[in-house]
Amino acid sequence: MKKSIKLLILALIILSSIILEVTKVSLILGSSYAYVVKPMIWIFIGIISFVFFKNDKLINNKYKKDVFFIVSVTTLLYFLLYFFLGYIKGFANNPYDTSFKGIITNLWVLLPMLIVKEYVRYYMINNCNQKKVLLNAFLISFLFTLVELNIYKFDAYFSTSLATLEFVMQTFIPSLITNLYLTYVCYFAGYQTSIFYILIPQLIIYVLPILPDIDWATLSIINSATPFFSYIYINYYINKMDKTLNRKEVKTVDFKGWLSMIAIVILMVCFGLGVFSYKPLVIASNSMAPKILKGDIVIIKDVDVGNVKKCDVIRYKMEGYYVVHRVVMISENNDGEKVFITKGDNNDNIDLYPVKQSQYAGIVKFDIPYLGYPTLILNKLLHTNVEDKVSVDKGRIE
Amino acid sequence: MKKQSLFIVLIVLCIITMAVGYSIFRTNIEVSGKTAEAKDLEVIFTNVGEIKQEGCTYAKAIISENKKKITISVEISNQKGSFANFPITLKNVGLIPAKLRSIRQIGTSNFPLEVRYTGIGVTDLVLNPGDEQEFNVIVSLNDNTIPDKDSYKFYIDFDYIQG
Numbered sequence: 001m002k003k004s005i006k007l008l009i010l011a012l013i014i015l016s017s018i019i020l021e022v023t024k025v026s027l028i029l030g031s032s033y034a035y036v037v038k039p040m041i042w043i044f045i046g047i048i049s050f051v052f053f054k055n056d057k058l059i060n061n062k063y064k065k066d067v068f069f070i071v072s073v074t075t076l077l078y079f080l081l082y083f084f085l086g087y088i089k090g091f092a093n094n095p096y097d098t099s100f101k102g103i104i105t106n107l108w109v110l111l112p113m114l115i116v117k118e119y120v121r122y123y124m125i126n127n128c129n130q131k132k133v134l135l136n137a138f139l140i141s142f143l144f145t146l147v148e149l150n151i152y153k154f155d156a157y158f159s160t161s162l163a164t165l166e167f168v169m170q171t172f173i174p175s176l177i178t179n180l181y182l183t184y185v186c187y188f189a190g191y192q193t194s195i196f197y198i199l200i201p202q203l204i205i206y207v208l209p210i211l212p213d214i215d216w217a218t219l220s221i222i223n224s225a226t227p228f229f230s231y232i233y234i235n236y237y238i239n240k241m242d243k244t245l246n247r248k249e250v251k252t253v254d255f256k257g258w259l260s261m262i263a264i265v266i267l268m269v270c271f272g273l274g275v276f277s278y279k280p281l282v283i284a285s286n287s288m289a290p291k292i293l294k295g296d297i298v299i300i301k302d303v304d305v306g307n308v309k310k311c312d313v314i315r316y317k318m319e320g321y322y323v324v325h326r327v328v329m330i331s332e333n334n335d336g337e338k339v340f341i342t343k344g345d346n347n348d349n350i351d352l353y354p355v356k357q358s359q360y361a362g363i364v365k366f367d368i369p370y371l372g373y374p375t376l377i378l379n380k381l382l383h384t385n386v387e388d389k390v391s392v393d394k395g396r397i398e
Numbered sequence: 399m400k401k402q403s404l405f406i407v408l409i410v411l412c413i414i415t416m417a418v419g420y421s422i423f424r425t426n427i428e429v430s431g432k433t434a435e436a437k438d439l440e441v442i443f444t445n446v447g448e449i450k451q452e453g454c455t456y457a458k459a460i461i462s463e464n465k466k467k468i469t470i471s472v473e474i475s476n477q478k479g480s481f482a483n484f485p486i487t488l489k490n491v492g493l494i495p496a497k498l499r500s501i502r503q504i505g506t507s508n509f510p511l512e513v514r515y516t517g518i519g520v521t522d523l524v525l526n527p528g529d530e531q532e533f534n535v536i537v538s539l540n541d542n543t544i545p546d547k548d549s550y551k552f553y554i555d556f557d558y559i560q561g
């Protein structure tokens with residue numbers, strides 16, 4: 001049988017692995033679908049793949065060990081970043097069953113799918129038309145991205161424009177980037193390397209009793225950035241080591257330039273996520289005009305609540321959003337905690353509810369005009385109604 | 399190559415040591431009472447049904463944008479027997495079965511209201527992927543107290559773990 005036909009049959013079989021979920025037959029099977037049927041489906045795909053490719057000679061790639069080493073370091077860095085963020089964002093209980101039986105069950109669910117996927121990916125990328133390897137790499141990655149999508153969430157993915165954008169940015173693109181990276185790694189270093197990259201962090205997540213309490217947006221950024229930067233370094237390394245290319249063809253990459261760019265991007269992402277004691281916030285109303293206008297970005301510094309003075313502009317938490325107003329009076333409650341009376345410079349009256357110490361969230365240090373407008377425009381396009389949410393009750397000055 | 403192999407072994411040992419050491423020292427780390435996000439496990443609120451009420455001028459339940467939290471607002475008179483019944487549906491949109499670990503109510507300390515749940519509880523009952531469950535949140539006036547105000551707001555979220 002021709003290689004191209006084998007690959008096409010295999011792609012169709014892989015796509016059909018989700019047929020039970022698409023047709024909702026999996027709902028009838030209940031928990032046995034997740035714990036029994038799905039692993040068996042992947043074992044079946046593995047057997048077919050083995051029959052198709054058992055006579056193929058494995059390509060002896062000269063960079064296999066070097067790429068494996070780089071991927072190992074990437075895995076370690078991902079692991080360190082993931083848990084470092086736990087010290088910033090806090091930790092929460094592990095939702096997975098971390099008993100011995102639970103770990104074995106989760107490994108039984110994960111391993112067949114992981115090993116077979118990477119095995120198939122490796123043989124697909126190395127048996128496809130090498131003249132169109134980039135296109136084939138994209139198609140293979142797209143195929144595995146589709147298979148990884150959560151069918152049960154499809155209604156929610158496209159329910160609103162905001163949900164669709166969240167799906168694309170937080171689910172689809174990170175998954176596609178990871179699959180492109182795994183396809184690239186398989187091409188140069190074999191399926192064992194790509195299995196290592198996925199298995200080790202997931203194994204640790206199954207075992208630990210507590211995990212970093214990271215939201216999906218942050219996780220998406222880490223899951224996209226880590227493979228992306230790893231790919232850049234592997235590509236640089238391979239180009240540098242490939243002595244068969246003549247000088248004109250060598251894609252010289254200024255490595256120091258890349259390193260600087262990576263460092264700047266990481267710093268910007270961390271700054272945006274609020275890792276440092278200075279945090280940015282987009283202003284959505286003119287309550288503090290003329291000093292701070294709608295569309296400005298203010299930089300908030302974590303200052304001890306005891307150091308807040310009258311006339312400081314503070315940020316405080318309301319339900320689902322922050323307010324940036326000026327302190328007009330400071331007092332203490334019966335428990336000795338600070339209570340702030342605040343007012344927007346452009347409002348006639350003070351804010352009705354005093355701000356408790358627990359709501360306080362930093363002092364505004366300076367503001368950058370107009371820089372927040374893209375965020376406000378995006379919010380408007382996505383109908384998040386952020387302006388409607390900002391409704392700080394106003395009181396009277398007594 | 400031997401140096402690289404040694405380095406790989408060291409990396410793996412380092413990861414394992416960190417994982418073990420992390421578990422040992424976890425009691426010194428601040429851990430929130432809830433569960434972390436997991437890609438396979440997700441239960442969301444999908445619908446609030448027709449609210450039944452008696453003795454309330456206002457009763458509303460709003461599902462948050464991420465569908466993980468419900469904010470309940472009631473304006474309840476101090477008539478005996480006043481209540482508001484919120485029928486809510488949730489769905490397991492994850493890939494593995496889930497069971498309820500805890501129900502968290504935030505904002506109800508010192509409330510003169512009683513909040514009860516029917517149709518749901520912390521049991522070994524498993525919610526399979528794609529399954530939905532309906533339950534009710536009943537907010538009523540506590541007979542033994544006289545409320546100092548008539549408007550209340552609190553929110554609830556559910557913690558699910560692998561079933």
